[in-house]
Amino acid sequence: MTETIDPRQDFQRNELQTGMADPISVPSAILADRRLNLNDYRVLLTLYAFADPAGVSQPTRDTLATATGLPTSRISTITSRLAAMGW
Structure with a gap:
């Protein structure tokens, strides 16, 4: 049987175990995009x-x-908006 993991719980569990969330690599353009x-x-x-x-x-x-x-x-509204902005 496959266990279904709630992604938010998985993030929270990792933060509790390590004191920090898993790092992710994102383009700096995300932080600079004022839209x-x-x-x-x-x-x-x-x-x-x-x-x-x-x-x-x-x-x-x-x-x-x-x-x-x-x-x-x-x-859906947000992902459509992001796609329209080129993300």
Whole structure:
């Protein structure tokens, strides 16, 4: 049987064990992009956190909602906005 792991709990567990979250590598352009609001950052950084070594990130909307604490209904709006900005 495969255990389903809540991504947010997994992040929190790692923070408790190590005192810090897993580091992720993101382009500095994310920090410099003044078009991004807080929720954009939350989703975009979560997408980077789920990326595989090739840079492919395909978490579900539910996974993104759980990891960011945002409602699932907002995830599509935010990812569409990010895509329109070139992210």
